[in-house]
Amino acid sequence: MSPEELEQLKFPVGTFQKPNTITQDYIEECINTIEAFPQNIKDQINGLDLNALNYKYRPNGWNIKQVVHHCADSHMNSIIRFKLALTENTPTIRPYYEDRWATLIDGNDNNLENSLHILTGVHGKLGKLLRNISKEDLKREFVHPEHGKHFSLEETIGIYAWHSNHHLAHIKQALKFKGAFN
Template identity: 65%
Template sequence: MADKKLEKLKYPIGTFEAPKVIDDALILTWIEDIERFPTAIAELTKNLTVQQLHWPYRPNGWNIKQVVHHCADSHMNSIIRFKLALTEDSPTIRPYYEDRWATLVDGNDNNLENTLLLLKGLHAKLGILLRSITKEQMAREFIHPEHGRRFRLDETIGVYAWHSNHHLAHIKQALHYKGEF
């Protein structure tokens, strides 16, 4: 039972599963989720105290501020992955150690202002790029060496929409439990 609870805390909205059919309407919904993310995360965190920023979303999980800083790091990598796939033939992307990045000084800053500004600009730019991808380009791919597989751009849009919603749920969860489990 404890394992199921921990799994639910780790994946409060479940894991991403690519649908068998990815149509234009679904892609548009995903892009809108991505575009809304900076406002949603800013709203959730705008009045938090330093103590609240230290609340983890699960036992041995990141705290709220680490989640916010991680989203900026991850989504900076995402736009680079999209651009590589759009300009190169099936490039192999460079993974990074997100757990190690979360321990760096900028991943533990109690001031979220610059990270929220970065997310706002980054997601505006990402939205412009994603809305410009043609149907033919949606089939372009990149290779992720950690997963040992190719990812199509249409699926990757879904992954980052899920990722945004996944981490919003983490912050809501940390606030609900007040960092105590």
């Protein structure tokens, strides 16, 4: 497999591209994506057997259940990042080793129910929070030490909408290839 093909498998929706101008319509579209994500995940995994839940989306990638558990972990972190930025003055957030988290017992559990509950709850809370942020608060920032830069909340809304679409595409891709990368 060529490096280009591997890159396409890793980023089936492309990498996040921050728009030059972040409009209210863009923010609304991103919030809609974030709010719809838990149901979109449920729709994709409904009725899958254990064999299918272990399909990987690319060589050396995560399997479907790891992707679902990762999204729960990642999006719990996301709401905390939003709340820190809304309640503190340019806080430095704490990164985590998502690859290591994916190897923990709860990151590879065959039962996805708890992670689906987390996604439903976190995305419900996050949607409510994001729909009620003022234009001024959208400009608030946090510092991500791993990237060495400031992220505004309006940019971060786009990042998490992209992240949702990115991992939803991973699940669809794993199902399309039916375990070819296991």
